[in-house]
Amino acid sequence: MAKEILYLKIANTIQEQIFSETLKIGDKLPSIRALQKLHNVSLNTIKQAFLELESKSLIESRPKSGFYISKTSNRKLSIPTMNKFKLSGKQITSDDLITKVFESLKDKSVTRFSIGVPDPSLLPIAKLNKGLMKVVRNLEESGTSYEPVQGNVNLRRNVAKWALVLEGKLTEDDLVTTLGAMNAIYNCLLAVTKRGDTIAIESPVYFGIIQIAQNMGFNIIELPTHPTTGVDLEALKKVIHKIDVCCFMSNFSNPLGSLMPDENKMELVKMLTYHNIPLIEDDLYGNLYFGATRPKPCKYYDEAGIVMWCGSVSKTLAPGYRVGWVAPGKFKDKIIKQKLAQTICLPSLYQEVIADFLEHGRYDHHLRNFRSTLYTNSLHFQRTIEDHFPENTKISQPQGGSFLWLELDKKIDTAVLYDKAINQKIGFAPGKIFTQHDQYNNCMRLNFGLEWKEKVELDLKRLGQLVKNNL
Incomplete structure (x- = not known):
């Protein structure tokens, strides 16, 4: 009983500091061991106090980093309102x-x-430069030769190995390298659409998607998107008969930062598979999760090969390297033929640098x-x-x-x-x-x-x- 009162007493002390804003949102708490010494109690007592605070969403754990005052502990401002469905009206260009x-x-x-x-x-530029020098020394003909059209074998192998979130569902043969994620998305659209087709996108959405869709002559349907949970699937169901292709960012969308729940991802893939509608999934920010684990992409739930999973290191490691990839499912052969016609192949050097970065744990x-x-x-x-x-x-x-x-x-x-x-x-x-x-x-x-x-x-x-x- 005394032990129970002790951990609650410590939890209440921290809670009062949060409410009085002595501890502010984002502040890091002392370590469990430091608080143990401060209060002269057992480690388990401090752990119980932290569990009590976590249960009230006052603090949250960051893997390998410690405990922080939660952003939900004292949130004063509301989240943005969800937009209304707009199927007509004057289209504008920005x-x-x-x-x-x-x-x-x-x-x-x-x-x-x-x-x-x-x-x-915030980027490991010195380590990348070191990797670049290593690659130049070791790469056959210093990277001046053509590589396979499908892309650098070393990079594809390492992306497949590294993408553990897909639990072995991806091999190097499933991937095609691209000039960043936008090039991947463009090639996906080129493979599965024609001028005059209708694309469903999130709203608000990254402006580059709108520009590509307009340049390719698509009809664009902007779907209502919740700031927390992403695309409104009920809205999609209402217009599914009009849609030829979908392009969504299910993990931490740009600009909302929304994260589609797993059950929604499963439902989305099931719906699009039934209607045989390709999904271009832009998973550019999936690795920048704040929780304990990386969220799964829609690709994880794809059995029919309709999901074209796009990624790159542009937002995490090296924007100017323009190293990206796509797992195009059943559209792979078409993507490779397009790439052959457009660029023959991509530069080896930067792909090898990224592969090396992935292989030896530096990316993690x-x-x-x-x-x-x-x-x-x-x-x-x-x-x-x-x-x-x-x-x-x-x-x-x-x-x-x-x-x-x-x-x-x-x-x-x-x-x-x-x-x-x-x-x-x-x-x-x-x-x-x-x-x-x-x-x-x-x-x-x-x-x-x-x-x-x-x-x-x-x-x-x-x-x-x-x-x-x-x-």
Whole structure:
């Protein structure tokens, strides 16, 4: 009885510190061993106290990192509203705004909340350079020869071995290498569609998907997407008879950060298999999970070969290497023929560097550190937004990835706000570039894949003040 009271007493002390904001969201708790010595109790007593706090969602465990004050412990702001179904209405193009956002990247003094790539300071550049020198020395003819059209054998073997989340369902022969994930998606669309077909996508969605679909002459259906659980499958059922292909990001979507539950993934694959509709799955952020395990892709549930699983290292390791891949299922032969016609093959050097990085465990080690940084960053961002943006701001609650989606007061036009922010050397991605319809004008996407430092925190606070000034 005394022991029970003791662990509750310790748990209540920590709980009071959380509620008084002595301990803030994202703060790391002392280790179990450190608290054991502090309170002069057994390790088991501290573990029981932590279990009590976890059961109330006040703290959460990070693998290999420790315990942190949970983002749900004192959440003040609501999540964004789910969009309405829009099958008609004037379609708009945001190409000029997208160009403007990318043009801002030339100015190194701009804080890049806008672009969806990790800050170089978070990447193992020195180790990659070391790997590059090793590959140049050891690769036959220093990488100047053609390689198989299907792609670098060493890379395909290591991606297949590394993709343990698929539990051995993938071999090197199932994969085709590509110039990043967008090239993989383009090749998938080319293999299974023709001009005039209808594609179903999430909404909001990464603007590159809209640009590809428009350039290829597709009819686009944007499906309502929940900020937490992803695509609304009931909405998809209503228009399934119109759909020729689906392109979804089931794990930590861009820009919402939503994660489709496993049961939804199973239902989605079953539905599309029944209707023989290909699913292009962009699993670019699947490795950037904040929980204990990597979520399975839809590909895991695919028995008929209709899921075309796309991935790359562009958001986790080396954006400029342009190393990606696709497991195209029953469409593999068509993808390989297209690749032969387009590029013959891809450069060997960077593929070999990534293969080497995968093979010797360096990628796993990097990802553990990177995920920990991203998770802590997401909490820093959320706490700063809660404290310095208007009280009616709505903010997503991603369980992985590197983006936050903000819904602001309807008076705010983030396309207009963008120009004012850029003048203050602050970049973000305006909401209207993530749709082909007239919506999300009061929304923005922020990239938290930056090094959290004083300037970044100050600029996020300044952005909040800018929003307040424009109400």
